[in-house]
Amino acid sequence: MKLYLKFFSMHLKSLMEYKVSFFLTTLGQFLVSFTALLGVWFMFERFHEVEGFTFSQVLLCLATVLLAFSLAECFGRGFDTFPRMISNGEFDRVLVRPRNEIFQVLASQLEFSRIGRMVQAIMVFAYALPRSGVIWTGDKILTLFLMVISGSIIFFCLFLIYAALSFFTIEGLEFMNIFTDGGREFGRYPFSIYGEEVLRILTYLIPLALFQYYPLLYLLDLETSKFYMFTPVLGLFFALPAYGLWRFGLGRYKSTGS
Amino acid sequence: MRKYLAIFRIRFANSLQYRTAALAGVATQFAWGFMEILAFLAFWRVNPRAFPMEFSQTVSYIWLQQAFLALFMMWFFEGEIFDAITRGGIAYELARPFDLYWRWFTQSAANRLAKTVLRCSPILLVAFLVPQPLKMSLPTSGLSFLLFLVSSFLSLGVVVAFSMLVYISTFYTLSPTGVRIISAVLADFLAGAIVPLPFFPEPFRTVAEALPFAAMQNMPLRIYSGNIGGVDALWGLGFQVFWLVTLIIIGRFTMGQALNKVVIQGG
Numbered sequence: 396m397k398l399y400l401k402f403f404s405m406h407l408k409s410l411m412e413y414k415v416s417f418f419l420t421t422l423g424q425f426l427v428s429f430t431a432l433l434g435v436w437f438m439f440e441r442f443h444e445v446e447g448f449t450f451s452q453v454l455l456c457l458a459t460v461l462l463a464f465s466l467a468e469c470f471g472r473g474f475d476t477f478p479r480m481i482s483n484g485e486f487d488r489v490l491v492r493p494r495n496e497i498f499q500v501l502a503s504q505l506e507f508s509r510i511g512r513m514v515q516a517i518m519v520f521a522y523a524l525p526r527s528g529v530i531w532t533g534d535k536i537l538t539l540f541l542m543v544i545s546g547s548i549i550f551f552c553l554f555l556i557y558a559a560l561s562f563f564t565i566e567g568l569e570f571m572n573i574f575t576d577g578g579r580e581f582g583r584y585p586f587s588i589y590g591e592e593v594l595r596i597l598t599y600l601i602p603l604a605l606f607q608y609y610p611l612l613y614l615l616d617l618e619t620s621k622f623y624m625f626t627p628v629l630g631l632f633f634a635l636p637a638y639g640l641w642r643f644g645l646g647r648y649k650s651t652g653s
Numbered sequence: 654m655r656k657y658l659a660i661f662r663i664r665f666a667n668s669l670q671y672r673t674a675a676l677a678g679v680a681t682q683f684a685w686g687f688m689e690i691l692a693f694l695a696f697w698r699v700n701p702r703a704f705p706m707e708f709s710q711t712v713s714y715i716w717l718q719q720a721f722l723a724l725f726m727m728w729f730f731e732g733e734i735f736d737a738i739t740r741g742g743i744a745y746e747l748a749r750p751f752d753l754y755w756r757w758f759t760q761s762a763a764n765r766l767a768k769t770v771l772r773c774s775p776i777l778l779v780a781f782l783v784p785q786p787l788k789m790s791l792p793t794s795g796l797s798f799l800l801f802l803v804s805s806f807l808s809l810g811v812v813v814a815f816s817m818l819v820y821i822s823t824f825y826t827l828s829p830t831g832v833r834i835i836s837a838v839l840a841d842f843l844a845g846a847i848v849p850l851p852f853f854p855e856p857f858r859t860v861a862e863a864l865p866f867a868a869m870q871n872m873p874l875r876i877y878s879g880n881i882g883g884v885d886a887l888w889g890l891g892f893q894v895f896w897l898v899t900l901i902i903i904g905r906f907t908m909g910q911a912l913n914k915v916v917i918q919g920g
Contacts, residue, residue, distance in 0.1 A: 433842070
């Protein structure tokens with residue numbers, strides 16, 4: 396952990412050498428999610444509700460997903476450039492060092508410009524929390540907390556799977572984007588609006604709905620069973636296959652040379 | 654003119670090589686379009702009468718948008734051009750007997766077109782085969798299909814002419830990432846990439862429809878689906894020509910200014 400903090404401050408210092416560029420990139424990231432937010436607002440100006448959810452309820456959902464994603468992305472960014480690490484042979488250097496491989500991949504890159512997204516998520520929360528009609532008792536706060544933490548871990552696992560798959564393919568798989576970036580984009584609405592089949596896939600296969608849709612029902616008092624409060628915890632089991640795939644890929648890894 | 658055609662051919666053939674990447678892209682874009690349509694469908698169920706265009710028009714709009722992603726989306730930039738400016742490669746470019754503006758213009762257009770050729774047909778094929786209400790519809794008439802083709806080419810021109818301005822700005826900033834993201838996000842949003850322009854509430858819609866970004870994907874996609882037809886479509890083409898010419902004039906002028914005092918970045 397201490398070592399990670401050292402890497403953290405190292406990346407931060409190197410970044411501060413290019414302040415204007417950093418500021419503009421952060422602003423850009425902010426705008427990316429801001430236009431998505433505008434899109435949602437435009438739709439609600441016209442339709443006022445979707446599947447029984449109101450604007451501020453959807454915002455609650457959007458902010459949760461955005462915050463979870465940006466947390467995962469901030470730390471899991473190393474996985475994104477991982478295919479390049481494999482193809483230029485840099486991963487061999489990682490393997491000979493006496494530290495955990497995942498740790499080293501993560502520490503190789505940190506993405507601070509994603510703060511733009513995080514700031515936005517927090518602003519949306521500030522707007523939506525008092526307006527969503529939820530009475531913020533202890534268990535509701537805990538539910539929201541579980542949603543964000545579990546969400547970022549699930550997104551993090553998706554990044555890990557993306558990286559693990561490149562052990563087999565050498566190059567990055569664009570298809571994974573539909574679950575990572577797609578999860579963020581389409582997660583702005585509760586997953587139930589996409590219909591039964593999609594919801595089922597996102598429950599049992601890629602458990603994005605476990606931290607988004609089901610606990611949201613509990614937050615909004617649409618479901619009162621405590622089970623819905625703890626579905627985000629169930630989602631954490633997704634880490635097992637993700638890590639398993641990584642170990643499996645690592646075992647089969649053959650260097651590409653350089 | 655012939656030498657630009659040659660550049661176009663070379664770039665086009667070069668981009669056609671990346672077939673596997675294109676296949677992965679096709680799957681992603683198909684899933685993406687599918688989810689977009691389902692989201693619109695959910696809103697349609699709430700109140701069909703509040704829908705500003707026919708539902709089938711929206712479906713065609715989204716499928717075409719996914720099929721022609723590489724043609725119309727602002728965020729496909731040429732990394733090579735940014736590198737030429739920030740790393741000094743431009744010195745060679747200037748020594749060549751080309752007008753730099755048109756060289757980069759043809760290069761961008763060719764790459765976009767090649768990517769699209771690879772990707773569009775499988776997406777469109779599936780889009781025509783899926784069941785209603787997700788199925789893509791045929792153009793309303795032969796004439797509207799013709800107008801769609803003309804409009805698509807104009808739209809490609811406007812997109813490339815606008816991205817030229819972003820490249821040119823790099824002569825001054827030397828750090829393209831920030832400007833690149835910001836301009837791409839704003840342009841795409843105002844072109845109707847996230848929500849089609851008819852869904853914009855007033856007064857946003859009126860403002861957006863007057864900006865050059867409305868001459869991008871907004872026009873051809875709405876002409877195909879029949880949302881803009883008849884005389885309006887012809888006016889639309891005129892609007893596109895106007896912005897194409899304007900952006901090219903601005904681009905050529907600012908590029909001339911930038912090249913007058915260009916500093917070659919060594920290293």
